[in-house]
Amino acid sequence: MTNLAKAIAGAFLALFALSWLLPFWSVITTALKDEIEVRTTVPIVPPSNPTFVPFVKAFDSLKTGLANSLTFTLLATIFSTLIGSVNGYVLSRVKFKHSDVIFLMLSFGIFIPYHAVAIPLIMVTSRLGLFNSILGMALVHSIYGIPICTLFFRSYLDELPSSILDAARVDGADDLTIYARVVLPLSWPAFIVTAVFQFTSIWNDFLFGVILTKGENQPASVVLANLLGTTSAEWNVQMAGTFLYALPVIAFYLLLSKYLIRGYLAGAVRG
Amino acid sequence: MARVAVKELVKRFGRVLAVDHVSFEVRDGEFLVLLGPSGCGKTTTLRLIAGLEKPDAGEIYIGDRLVNDLPPKDRDVAMVFQNYALYPHMRVYENMAFPLKIRGFPRKEIDKRVREVAELLHIQHLLDRYPRQLSGGQQQRVALGRALVRQPQVFLMDEPLSNLDAKLRVYMRAELKRLQRELGITTIYVTHDQAEAMTMADRIAVMNEGKIMQIAEPQELYSKPANVFVAGFVGAPAMNFIEASVNFERSAAVLDTGVWKIPLTEDLSKILSAKGTAGEVILGIRPEHIEVSKQPTPGAYEVEVFVTEPLGAETIIDFKHGDVIMKAKHPEHFEAKPGEKIYIKFRMEYMHIFDKKTGTAIV
Numbered sequence: 215m216t217n218l219a220k221a222i223a224g225a226f227l228a229l230f231a232l233s234w235l236l237p238f239w240s241v242i243t244t245a246l247k248d249e250i251e252v253r254t255t256v257p258i259v260p261p262s263n264p265t266f267v268p269f270v271k272a273f274d275s276l277k278t279g280l281a282n283s284l285t286f287t288l289l290a291t292i293f294s295t296l297i298g299s300v301n302g303y304v305l306s307r308v309k310f311k312h313s314d315v316i317f318l319m320l321s322f323g324i325f326i327p328y329h330a331v332a333i334p335l336i337m338v339t340s341r342l343g344l345f346n347s348i349l350g351m352a353l354v355h356s357i358y359g360i361p362i363c364t365l366f367f368r369s370y371l372d373e374l375p376s377s378i379l380d381a382a383r384v385d386g387a388d389d390l391t392i393y394a395r396v397v398l399p400l401s402w403p404a405f406i407v408t409a410v411f412q413f414t415s416i417w418n419d420f421l422f423g424v425i426l427t428k429g430e431n432q433p434a435s436v437v438l439a440n441l442l443g444t445t446s447a448e449w450n451v452q453m454a455g456t457f458l459y460a461l462p463v464i465a466f467y468l469l470l471s472k473y474l475i476r477g478y479l480a481g482a483v484r485g
Numbered sequence: 486m487a488r489v490a491v492k493e494l495v496k497r498f499g500r501v502l503a504v505d506h507v508s509f510e511v512r513d514g515e516f517l518v519l520l521g522p523s524g525c526g527k528t529t530t531l532r533l534i535a536g537l538e539k540p541d542a543g544e545i546y547i548g549d550r551l552v553n554d555l556p557p558k559d560r561d562v563a564m565v566f567q568n569y570a571l572y573p574h575m576r577v578y579e580n581m582a583f584p585l586k587i588r589g590f591p592r593k594e595i596d597k598r599v600r601e602v603a604e605l606l607h608i609q610h611l612l613d614r615y616p617r618q619l620s621g622g623q624q625q626r627v628a629l630g631r632a633l634v635r636q637p638q639v640f641l642m643d644e645p646l647s648n649l650d651a652k653l654r655v656y657m658r659a660e661l662k663r664l665q666r667e668l669g670i671t672t673i674y675v676t677h678d679q680a681e682a683m684t685m686a687d688r689i690a691v692m693n694e695g696k697i698m699q700i701a702e703p704q705e706l707y708s709k710p711a712n713v714f715v716a717g718f719v720g721a722p723a724m725n726f727i728e729a730s731v732n733f734e735r736s737a738a739v740l741d742t743g744v745w746k747i748p749l750t751e752d753l754s755k756i757l758s759a760k761g762t763a764g765e766v767i768l769g770i771r772p773e774h775i776e777v778s779k780q781p782t783p784g785a786y787e788v789e790v791f792v793t794e795p796l797g798a799e800t801i802i803d804f805k806h807g808d809v810i811m812k813a814k815h816p817e818h819f820e821a822k823p824g825e826k827i828y829i830k831f832r833m834e835y836m837h838i839f840d841k842k843t844g845t846a847i848v
Contacts, residue, residue, distance in 0.1 A: 377570035380537050384641075385584035385631070386558040395587070399574045 245269065245454035252450045268448075272441070272455035278430060279437030283417060284462065286348050286433070290355035291412040295405060297356070298363020302404075303397050305364065306371040307379060308389055317368065323361030328421045336425055346428050354426065355416045363408050370404035371397065406473045413466050434459050487548035487561075487638040487671055488513045489534065494543035496529055503529045505695035506543070511639075514669045516662070518682040520718070521692035527675045530692070531641050534673065536560050547639060563632035564641040567648060569624045571616040571631070577603075578612040581630045602633045605664070622653050629661075633668075640665070640672040646681065658684055679719050683707070691715045708835075713844040716769050716837060722801060725775075725811040727768045728841065731757060740768055740838075744807050745786055750833050756848055757838070766847065769837035775813035776830045777802055779821075785828040790821045804829065 240257040246264040247255070304310075305317045335354065336345065344350030374397070382392045423433040432440075438455050441448075467474075489511040496504040504526045511517045519527040532538045534545055536557035545552050552560050563584070571580050578599060585595045603609045606626045616624055625645065632640060645661075646654045662685050665672050676682055682689045683703045690700040691714070699711040710716035716724045729740040729747070738754040740747040747768075749757070778785070791810055794801040800819040803810050804827070813829055821827055838848040 375568060375570065377566040377568055378572065380532075380535075381564065381566060381570035381631075382572070382583075383537060384535055384557045384562065384564045385635075386587045388556070388558065391587055395583075396572060 241453045241456050241460075244450055245272075245457050247450050249448070249450065252448075257449075268450040268454040269458070271448075271451045272458055275441060275451075276434055276437055276455050276458055279432055279434035280458065280462075282348055282351075282427075282431060283434040286351040286355060287413060287416045289352035290359060290416050291409055293352070293356035294359030294363045294412055295408050297360050298365075298408060299367045299398070299401060299405065300393070301360065301364040302367025302369075302371050303393050306368045307374075307376075307397070317364075320361050320364055323358075324365065328358075328419075332421070332425050335422070339426055345426060346431050348431060350426060351422065351431075351433065354422055355419070358422075359412050359416070363412065366408045366411070367401065367404050370401060374400065403473070406470050410467060410470055410474055414463055417463050488515075488546075489639055489671060489673065490544075490546040491530070491534065492544045492546075494530065494533060494545065495541045496526075496533055496538060497541050502695050504533065504540075507692075507695070507697055508543075509690050509697060509700055511671055511673060514671055516665050516672045516674065516685060516687045518686035518689045519673065519675045519692055520679060520682040520686075520689050521677065521698075522718070523677055525692040526695040527677075527692045528643055531564075531643055531673060531675050534639075535562055535564050535641050561635075561638040562641055563635045563637040563639075565628050565632050565643065565645045567644040569616075569628040569648075571624055571627055573616055575615075576612065577608065577614050577616070577619070577627050577630075580616065580627055581612075581634050584631060584635050598634045598636075599630075602630045605633070606630050621649055622657070625649060625657065629664075633664075638671065640670045642672065642674045644676055645674075647676070647678070654681075661685065679721065683719070689719075691718060693718075709846070710769075710837065711846055713767055713769070713839045716839070716846075720771055722772050722812045722814065724769045724771045724837070727770075727806060727809065727811070728765065729768045730765055733758065740766070742768065742806070747831070753833070753836070753838075753848055760847060765841040767839040767841050767844070769839060770831050771835065772801065772812040772814040773816075774832045774835035775811075776832065777813050777815050777819060778828050778830075781828050782830060785830040787826055788829055790823055790825045790827055792823055793819065793821050795819075802827070 236258065243260050244252060244257050245268050246266075247261040248263065248265050248267065251261060251263070301320070305313055305320075339345040339350050339354065342350075344353060378396060378400075379392055382396050387395065418435065419433075420435045420439070423436040427433065427436070438452075438459050441452050441455050490509075492508050494504050494507045495502070507526070507530055509517070519530060521527045529538060533540050534547075536552070536555060540553065547560055547562065572583065575583065581599045581602065582595050585598060590598075599612075600609070603612060606629060608623065608626050608630060611619060611623055611627070616627065619627065625648070628645070646657050649657060658681060674682075674685065683706075686703055688700060688702050689706055691698045691706065693714050699706060699715045701709070701711075706715060706719050710719065710724075713726065717726065727742050729742040732739050732741055733754075736754060736758065737751070738749040738757045740749060776785075781787070788804040788806065791803040791805050793803070795818060797818075799817065800815045802813045802815060802819060802821060804813065805811070836848070837846060839846050
């Protein structure tokens, strides 16, 4: 590539990056402004007199929602990932009659849109006494996540050399021991990828939160949307809320990003 | 230690008959090699004995126990895999301790055995490393070690040397053979390398297309192959084959190859006529049993050199018989240019004659 081509490519990429980051930049600048400055300035202009009052206000409204979201997101991430790992192992390695058919049916679950199951979901959760509860949310998201988690783990474990599992079998291990002592410790890259994916999608879910919870039990995503309606447009508070809402996902990602890339590449580079 | 016996073993994968009524017995302490080309069913046979595959028919005995329905862990066999199959997340020590740990051995006993075996294999200094920090040869030793700590009844090895470089492979052949002798463990060893089989085995079972073609000691396999397949698979360079028809002139048999008429000795003629063999046969002669010279000698045939392959101590001479290229092995250096006329003579006492239809040996 010539220097000119490099410069043009660089300019384009910078432009794209900017258009991606601009909204997020506006969130931060707006969140730091007071009520008057919010109305008198353009969003992307930095605050002349930064204040944390909007953050305090937003946190006050969001704290229950954030705690709710954090609870069921963590629970559902752990459950669905663990179950996905066991499923993936069984479907990839243990193999039984019609296991391929079962896997195919399971993977249909990935393609069912949330909206299609909304009404049945309300009926089932209320019969089970799980309507409007954190546990109910954890359960619904766990179950909804199982197909995709199973897919992740099955694909990952398909790449594992079968002789390692054969060796364990001859060494004296049964299926359970092989899972616990060999498959589980070797699948950490799949755990990272799956956990990040699950955490992000459960945290960001809005629909299940709206239809399955009320009041105290609402997740942060729903509470955040409600901020909009409660008072006349307090943009600074809403933006501060948005920032607070995005924070856990960003933190989770940053925490695991080092391993995430390795996880994505794990299948490719194993000798 | 134990004997192993398989009887009429059958294994299908879909429509493919991978193992076709295979029967053999391995004596207590014996080193048996399953030899054959890839896809001949030798590895499947080994996996059936290990319990990693379920047979469709037949019986497998280890010692006096019928083990058909036993899972691998209850068969008391240890296996070494071609790619070693070490546990990547465990250190060498843990890899070797693993089979004992899941069998619930006390920690002291585990430690004692792992260190003993590590010493035997000269890998004491590697116990703290992970498999990825080891060379191929070292990984191979760890895989052997993991099998040895168990003190199993039977050792199963699936091409354990084929991933090593040539020099190390030859060294490990002798090393493995020594270990097996010292420990006296019944061993079944799978390979496609006939040199490996010849040098290590007490007996060799040659397999092809799921069937056992012949079981014999290495020397017998070489000198008395039961059929064309075994004759062609064992020995390097491979035996030369020429199609020929048998004609009887009075009581003396003559092989007509279309180019040459080869009169057979009285003994051979008698055997052929006793077996009522006339018509089409395959003549087999090993390269080392063809004498070459630059001067005509009585009973020699004139041929044209196609190419020579000097190997230092010996020379392989390729020459043409009609359209077929044959090879002769001369025990010394032999100078000849392509196209040059030389004279070849068969050592008749080493000649093999096979039935053309069935491929089985007549003489």
